[in-house]
Amino acid sequence: MPTSIPPPRTLYDKIWDDHVVHQQEGGETLIYIDRHLVHEVTSPQAFEGLRTAGRSVRRPDNTLATVDHNVPTFSRKNFTTVKNFIEEPESREQCVALEDNVKEFGLTYFGMTDRRQGIVHIIGPEQGFTLPGTTCVCGDSHTSTHGAFGSIAFGIGTSEVEHVLATQTLLQKKSKNMRITVEGELLEGVTSKDVILYIIGTIGTAGGTGCVIEYAGSVFRNMSMEARMSVCNMSIEGGARAGMIAPDEITFAYLRGRPLAPKAGQDWDRAEAYWRTLKSDEGAKFDIEVKIRADDIIPTVTWGTSPQDVVPITGSVPDPASFSDPIKRSGAERSLKYMGLTPNVRMEDIPVDKVFIGSCTNGRIEDLRSACKVVLAAGPKAHVAPNVHAMIVPGSGLIKQQAETEGLDVIFLRAGFDWREAGCSMCLGMNPDQLAPGQRCASTSNRNFEGRQGAGGRTHLMSPAMAAAAALTGKLADVRKILGADVASTTGGTTQIKVTSAFDYLTDPVLPSPAPERAVPKDVTAESNTTTPSTIPKFTVVKGVAAPLDIANVDTDMIIPKQFLKTLKRTGLGQALFHTLRKDPKTGEATDFILNRAPYDKAKILVCTGANFGCGSSREHAPWSLNDFGIRTVIAPSFAEIFKTNAMQNGMVPIVLSPEQCIDLANDARAGKQLEVDLEKLEVRREDGKLPISFHVDPFRRHCLLNGLDDISLTLRKADTIDAFEAKRSQTWPWLDGYGYSQGGRVVAAHPVKTSKKLDDW
Numbered sequence: 109m110p111t112s113i114p115p116p117r118t119l120y121d122k123i124w125d126d127h128v129v130h131q132q133e134g135g136e137t138l139i140y141i142d143r144h145l146v147h148e149v150t151s152p153q154a155f156e157g158l159r160t161a162g163r164s165v166r167r168p169d170n171t172l173a174t175v176d177h178n179v180p181t182f183s184r185k186n187f188t189t190v191k192n193f194i195e196e197p198e199s200r201e202q203c204v205a206l207e208d209n210v211k212e213f214g215l216t217y218f219g220m221t222d223r224r225q226g227i228v229h230i231i232g233p234e235q236g237f238t239l240p241g242t243t244c245v246c247g248d249s250h251t252s253t254h255g256a257f258g259s260i261a262f263g264i265g266t267s268e269v270e271h272v273l274a275t276q277t278l279l280q281k282k283s284k285n286m287r288i289t290v291e292g293e294l295l296e297g298v299t300s301k302d303v304i305l306y307i308i309g310t311i312g313t314a315g316g317t318g319c320v321i322e323y324a325g326s327v328f329r330n331m332s333m334e335a336r337m338s339v340c341n342m343s344i345e346g347g348a349r350a351g352m353i354a355p356d357e358i359t360f361a362y363l364r365g366r367p368l369a370p371k372a373g374q375d376w377d378r379a380e381a382y383w384r385t386l387k388s389d390e391g392a393k394f395d396i397e398v399k400i401r402a403d404d405i406i407p408t409v410t411w412g413t414s415p416q417d418v419v420p421i422t423g424s425v426p427d428p429a430s431f432s433d434p435i436k437r438s439g440a441e442r443s444l445k446y447m448g449l450t451p452n453v454r455m456e457d458i459p460v461d462k463v464f465i466g467s468c469t470n471g472r473i474e475d476l477r478s479a480c481k482v483v484l485a486a487g488p489k490a491h492v493a494p495n496v497h498a499m500i501v502p503g504s505g506l507i508k509q510q511a512e513t514e515g516l517d518v519i520f521l522r523a524g525f526d527w528r529e530a531g532c533s534m535c536l537g538m539n540p541d542q543l544a545p546g547q548r549c550a551s552t553s554n555r556n557f558e559g560r561q562g563a564g565g566r567t568h569l570m571s572p573a574m575a576a577a578a579a580l581t582g583k584l585a586d587v588r589k590i591l592g593a594d595v596a597s598t599t600g601g602t603t604q605i606k607v608t609s610a611f612d613y614l615t616d617p618v619l620p621s622p623a624p625e626r627a628v629p630k631d632v633t634a635e636s637n638t639t640t641p642s643t644i645p646k647f648t649v650v651k652g653v654a655a656p657l658d659i660a661n662v663d664t665d666m667i668i669p670k671q672f673l674k675t676l677k678r679t680g681l682g683q684a685l686f687h688t689l690r691k692d693p694k695t696g697e698a699t700d701f702i703l704n705r706a707p708y709d710k711a712k713i714l715v716c717t718g719a720n721f722g723c724g725s726s727r728e729h730a731p732w733s734l735n736d737f738g739i740r741t742v743i744a745p746s747f748a749e750i751f752k753t754n755a756m757q758n759g760m761v762p763i764v765l766s767p768e769q770c771i772d773l774a775n776d777a778r779a780g781k782q783l784e785v786d787l788e789k790l791e792v793r794r795e796d797g798k799l800p801i802s803f804h805v806d807p808f809r810r811h812c813l814l815n816g817l818d819d820i821s822l823t824l825r826k827a828d829t830i831d832a833f834e835a836k837r838s839q840t841w842p843w844l845d846g847y848g849y850s851q852g853g854r855v856v857a858a859h860p861v862k863t864s865k866k867l868d869d870w
């Protein structure tokens with residue numbers, strides 16, 4: 109009998125296949141989650157959900173929690189308890205809530221007195237919690253970071269956090285495969301951050317939508333784990349939920365000896381043998397291929413309010429008049445106004461007020477070393493420019509300790525930098541570290557959205573080396589001049605994008621499937637005949653006022669800014685919806701933004717003509733605030749994936765239509781015509797006898813929305829299948845059952861959670 113040869117698979121295909129718990133008809137798959145990271149912002153409502161339903165956390169041994177977003181970064185010398193250390197009441201409540209929840213549910217937790225506390229995406233790898241071949245999630249969009257280890261790692265919303273806590277699984281649709289290859293040698297002064305900024309500038313913030321990106325080629329193979337993490341971290345800024353790099357000797361060397369990695373003499377050899385199989389097979393099919401030459405990349409900075417607004421440091425602020433697409437042109441005009449920039453100004457002539465070196469993108473030891481190298485290269489008298497306040501915020505307590513052991517803090521302090529405690533800090537400014545209105549910051553973080561680092565604040569993204577150069581010169585600066593490197597390359601070069609799939613992913617919207625599928629998957633029908641509790645609002649027909657919106661790449665920071673993420677509830681956020689656009693930052697008065705004007709202040713439907721609605725952060729607060737305002741459905745040419753899932757988890761329907769159809773419907777809305785969205789018939793009906801427009805919603809999702817079924821109840825009906833998967837997992841990949849903090853036992857009891865002690869007890 110001839111044996112059939114299995115088709116070649118990508119790295120993503122292989123890990124996906126190894127995690128399928130149950131394949132449903134209709135494309136939804138229940139996958140097992142190996143690693144769950146938890147932080148204080150996106151978990152309170154999830155724990156509350158468990159409590160209300162009387163559920164426990166299924167795998168505390170595979171769950172790791174910390175506080176990062178809200179923690180102040182000033183000295184903890186006087187720390188006694190969170191309650192009396194964090195001054196801002198809502199930040200304090202969120203941190204206290206996490207402390208209470210980890211105690212109640214028995215989870216391992218690194219609190220503020222623990223040196224291992226830090227940004228969630230820094231501590232996972234640091235502890236060896238993140239491992240190759242795993243699935244890893246967190247209620248945070250930058251979970252993509254962990255893909256650097258060859259893991260499928262992606263951000264989820266709070267409803268999905270609850271789903272993972274309760275079931276250790278998630279319902280997912282498989283993504284497309286995209287490969288970005290960068291071959292050659294990076295020029296001196298060019299770092300991983302420049303590479304990923306260049307990539308995002310090339311593919312755009314929606315370029316990776318629907319895909320998992322594999323980064324391949326000599327540039328990534330030669331990168332350290334820290335550099336690989338910076339690259340994978342920003343995959344979400346390129347629209348992909350996940351990015352990954354095949355594990356290799358560099359990965360294994362990084363992991364060896366980490367507290368939660370498999371131990372030498374126990375499972376290490378077996379684990380390593382498995383990890384070595386985790387690479388894309390020769391001939392594996394990628395839907396999209398992008399090829400970039402390393403020497404086309406020079407130090408890169410952003411000029412606008414989207415991470416795709418990049419320019420080489422040797423370049424100038426672009427002129428919006430040069431954009432032919434009207435939405436892009438008005439977007440660029442808006443960006444320049446916000447950024448306080450005029451066209452054609454040289455980037456190197458832009459003065460800065462603040463410098464922020466830190467975040468989950470660039471708060472690792474190597475980033476601090478790279479900034480320090482610039483300070484040293486600038487000579488013994490190097491000092492932060494008088495007009496600048498420059499902060500260095502290590503990503504974790506352990507990184508801070510390591511840097512201090514190496515004496516980096518001394519060099520930074522001598523040069524006038526501010527040396528802080530670990531946390532997210534000014535990346536997002538949920539803690540006191542914020543830009544004042546109008547202040548300009550050279551930042552190593554990942555998002556330059558309006559108001560990201562503080563209302564009215566202006567962000568330029570760059571590498572730690574470039575940020576250090578900006579601190580010393582007081583302006584955006586070409587670090588190569590300080591490093592004595594060759595500055596001959598002055599442009600972004602000649603990158604060629606090769607798209608091997610049949611569609612132009614850079615411009616085409618994700619089109620609805622031609623014929624709306626009406627069949628409901630069999631196993632869903634079977635389950636819905638039972639008494640599944642209905643916990644999400646049902647969606648059948650919604651008729652009412654539609655509000656038009658002509659903005660592309662509406663990010664979730666814009667839908668609801670950070671100050672409203674401190675709530676412990678899912679309700680009451682209607683006032684916060686599009687807050688920065690609806691309230692004049694100076695007077696606090698209502699602006700003439702569309703949702704402030706009658707009849708649109710009663711809108712039930714939002715029609716956005718720009719693509720990529722809901723990009724950026726995974727905050728489920730975005731759909732919560734839309735819902736609370738009264739908007740039950742958003743129509744747009746395309747959606748960011750996390751937003752789409754979050755919306756459906758809350759009984760809302762995101763509808764994808766072509767850009768022309770969106771413009772048509774927005775015109776109806778502007779003319780004051782009502783729209784009617786019928787999920788049963790899958791059509792948008794219009795006034796004046798115009799023909800209805802049909803749309804597509806995944807049949808399983810449609811069934812859940814029509815019947816108000818929540819995923820957790822459905823998944824818990826598969827408890828036996830999950831048990832069986834776990835039994836196989838313990839046999840095949842025994843190192844994934846949590847251990848490391850316990851004294852020899854296979855499955856840990858939770859690490860004792862101490863939440864108050866003096867810092868000198870460390």
Ligand SMILES: CC(C)[C@H](C(=O)O)[C@@H](O)C(=O)O
Nearest residue numbers: 149247248249250725726727
């Ligand atoms: C708070 C969290 C939901 C958010 C994210 O998902 O990214 C945050 O980390 C951010 O960077 O905006």
Ligand code: SF4
Nearest residue numbers: 250467468532535536
């Ligand atoms: S992007 Fe910023 S706010 Fe979000 S997790 Fe990373 S450091 Fe924290």
